Amino acid sequence: MSSMKTISPSQLKSNGNASASQQENGFVDSLSLLHSERAVQELIQEPLVQGTDDHLIEFSEAMQTVAKALRQVAEAKASAQAEAAEWKRKYELERARNLQLEHKVPGNELWAKLQNWWTRASPDNAVGIIRLFLPCLVCWEIWKERNEQGSEALSFGEQNGNGEKADNTEDQPVLLNQASEQSEKCCGKNGICSHEVLRDGEPYCNSSVVQNKIMRKASFKLSWCCKGEKSDQHKRDVVSFERGNITTAERSSKQIALKWESPPQTLLILTKPNSTSVRILCAKMVSWLKEQKKLYIFVEPRVRVELLKESSYFNFVQTWQDDEEVLLLHTKVDLVVTLGGDGTVLWAASMFKGSVPPIVSFSLGSLGFMTPFHSEQYRDCLDSILQGPINITLRHRLQCQVIREAAKNEYETEEPILVLNEVTIDRGISSFLTNLECYCDNSFVTCVQGDGLILSTTSGSTAYSLAAGGSMVHPQVPGILFTPICPHSLSFRPLILPEHVTIRVQVSFNSRGPAWASFDGKDRKQLAAGDALVCSMATCPVPTACLVDSTSDFLRSIHEDLHWNLRKTQSFDGPRDP
Ligand SMILES: NC(=O)c1ccc[n+]([C@@H]2O[C@H](COP(=O)([O-])OP(=O)(O)OC[C@H]3O[C@@H](n4cnc5c(N)ncnc54)[C@H](O)[C@@H]3O)[C@@H](O)[C@H]2O)c1
Ligand SMILES: Nc1ncnc2c1ncn2[C@@H]1O[C@H](COP(=O)(O)OP(=O)(O)OP(=O)(O)O)[C@@H](O)[C@H]1O
Numbered sequence: 001m002s003s004m005k006t007i008s009p010s011q012l013k014s015n016g017n018a019s020a021s022q023q024e025n026g027f028v029d030s031l032s033l034l035h036s037e038r039a040v041q042e043l044i045q046e047p048l049v050q051g052t053d054d055h056l057i058e059f060s061e062a063m064q065t066v067a068k069a070l071r072q073v074a075e076a077k078a079s080a081q082a083e084a085a086e087w088k089r090k091y092e093l094e095r096a097r098n099l100q101l102e103h104k105v106p107g108n109e110l111w112a113k114l115q116n117w118w119t120r121a122s123p124d125n126a127v128g129i130i131r132l133f134l135p136c137l138v139c140w141e142i143w144k145e146r147n148e149q150g151s152e153a154l155s156f157g158e159q160n161g162n163g164e165k166a167d168n169t170e171d172q173p174v175l176l177n178q179a180s181e182q183s184e185k186c187c188g189k190n191g192i193c194s195h196e197v198l199r200d201g202e203p204y205c206n207s208s209v210v211q212n213k214i215m216r217k218a219s220f221k222l223s224w225c226c227k228g229e230k231s232d233q234h235k236r237d238v239v240s241f242e243r244g245n246i247t248t249a250e251r252s253s254k255q256i257a258l259k260w261e262s263p264p265q266t267l268l269i270l271t272k273p274n275s276t277s278v279r280i281l282c283a284k285m286v287s288w289l290k291e292q293k294k295l296y297i298f299v300e301p302r303v304r305v306e307l308l309k310e311s312s313y314f315n316f317v318q319t320w321q322d323d324e325e326v327l328l329l330h331t332k333v334d335l336v337v338t339l340g341g342d343g344t345v346l347w348a349a350s351m352f353k354g355s356v357p358p359i360v361s362f363s364l365g366s367l368g369f370m371t372p373f374h375s376e377q378y379r380d381c382l383d384s385i386l387q388g389p390i391n392i393t394l395r396h397r398l399q400c401q402v403i404r405e406a407a408k409n410e411y412e413t414e415e416p417i418l419v420l421n422e423v424t425i426d427r428g429i430s431s432f433l434t435n436l437e438c439y440c441d442n443s444f445v446t447c448v449q450g451d452g453l454i455l456s457t458t459s460g461s462t463a464y465s466l467a468a469g470g471s472m473v474h475p476q477v478p479g480i481l482f483t484p485i486c487p488h489s490l491s492f493r494p495l496i497l498p499e500h501v502t503i504r505v506q507v508s509f510n511s512r513g514p515a516w517a518s519f520d521g522k523d524r525k526q527l528a529a530g531d532a533l534v535c536s537m538a539t540c541p542v543p544t545a546c547l548v549d550s551t552s553d554f555l556r557s558i559h560e561d562l563h564w565n566l567r568k569t570q571s572f573d574g575p576r577d578p
Pocket of ligand 2: 270271272273300340341342343344345346347364365366367368369
């Protein structure tokens with residue numbers, strides 16, 4: 001037996017501490033903990049035998065290596081799954097585009113083949129007759145289909161939104177579904193990206209009805225402007241190295257301004273439900289925008305029904321029939337107006353899975369942290385916004401994806417969800433502590449044992465994250481807030497991580513109960529042991545119009561809405577000796 005080394009009690013204690021500190025971080029699972037505790041018990045009771053110690057230490061080190069390797073495999077799997085989901089999305093988009101192109105080409109190829117058949121076909125043999133007959137049949141089918149499409153398009157213009165015979169097709173609404181069907185035929189299942197609808201001279205839809213009804217989107221330019229001057233400040237290197245000194249670009253106000261290059265023509269108005277004051281304002285705003293500004297107005301189906309109940313005058317208002325058509329909204333809407341509170345802003349953002357038109361939020365809620373515009377002055381506000389330029393805040397969103405442990409491959413992953421405020425992972429109705437293993441770009445962060453965890457955007461820093469003890473962060477600051485909910489530890493302080501990281505939160509296999517994820521306070525999903533939530537910054541931010549500018553609006557909100565650091569001023573009764 002090899003010579004045995006005595007372990008001093010302090011060494012034993014430090015080993016014990018090492019495993020204790022690993023427990024805090026959720027590094028060591030309960031099984032290995034049990035082993036090491038039992039091993040320690042045996043060591044204390046029996047005379048120290050050096051060979052056993054060495055063996056134990058080697059065993060413990062091997063266990064840690066295995067645990068680390070397993071964790072790395074799990075992390076690699078999660079990031080591979082997230083990446084696969086992203087590639088799948090891009091592939092499907094590309095495939096839809098290619099299909100659409102093929103759809104255009106067969107017609108030409110087919111005509112070429114038909115001509116070829118026609119010239120080669122000779123009626124003096126059976127094959128020739130078939131060759132002659134078949135192309136005519138195919139031609140007839142194509143002509144019939146095109147003719148049907150043409151007559152359908154014409155009928156759209158002759159019907160109003162209620163399917164009745166219209167007296168004047170000029171003002172008849174083209175329901176988004178009709179436009180989108182035409183657009184779908186021209187542009188593929190996933191619709192088209194906004195930049196395609198800006199392309200000059202190449203109408204994105206051939207149908208005459210759709211073209212003259214849905215105008216092309218207004219184009220605009222975003223630029224940095226410093227201290228009020230409207231300069232196109234070009235992005236400079238963040239860090240420059242001159243004469244041995246590393247410097248960063250000078251700090252100047254990075255207010256972003258939106259300047260219309262063509263006048264906006266189509267507006268979407270979203271309203272908070274079950275509010276009489278909102279309904280009244282909506283009716284007034286819609287008629288003013290139609291009469292004075294000659295704009296096209298989209299509203300939700302619920303709102304169109306409410307307006308038509310009020311008066312059939314509102315028949316010009318347009319809407320959609322199902323979620324499929326909502327996906328096309330960003331190709332038609334130049335500006336979104338919300339009438340409600342913060343939740344209505346969150347609702348508006350959630351309607352756009354990709355790029356989001358600028359949002360102008362009128363305050364008709366109770367708090368209204370993100371709704372700076374006063375509804376009483378809606379005419380002046382909208383006048384200046386339609387005119388431009390507009391100071392905007394680009395509010396970044398988090399893209400969240402649930403990765404199920406049971407998922408066999410990346411095709412079983414669920415659709416990513418975008419949040420403007422935050423995603424929370426909490427214990428739901430379970431009475432047990434959560435046990436969430438958190439990773440940042442595959443580096444282990446910590447194990448959250450408490451009521452849960454909030455991953456918040458800087459826009460959401462003044463919402464749930466604030467209530468849980470997180471910092472308030474200016475919405476233009478790029479970052480992700482990592483805020484625990486009632487952590488059962490005296491040392492767990494909130495973090496602010498960079499915007500470029502990918503955060504993965506996995507429900508530990510040792511968790512005593514499931515966890516629940518909720519997205520901007522809604523759509524709760526249960527997470528079982530081993531399930532993970534992968535979050536990263538989404539590519540499309542939510543541009544919200546500022547009353548003054550990003551910083552003034554933010555400071556006004558924390559002063560007026562949250563009464564931040566509101567305190568009686570100390571009375572001044574003359575200078576005093578220090
Ligand atoms: N304990 C809490 O503070 C708590 C609990 C649950 C949800 N929330 C927040 O409510 C949001 C959902 O809002 P809702 O209006 O749909 O539900 P809601 O009607 O319950 O509103 C919750 C409150 O949060 C305020 N709020 C929302 N976003 C905000 C923001 N970015 N900054 C400051 N305040 C904000 C709203 O004005 C409202 O007063 C969630 O995203 C979450 O941030 C907070
Ligand atoms: N267009 C909409 N359709 C369906 N639900 C909506 C719509 N707009 C808002 N909501 C929901 O209605 C609820 C209340 O909306 P909102 O938060 O704007 O009003 P509020 O709570 O009175 O104002 P605040 O959020 O400022 O306190 C929110 O939970 C929101 O998700």
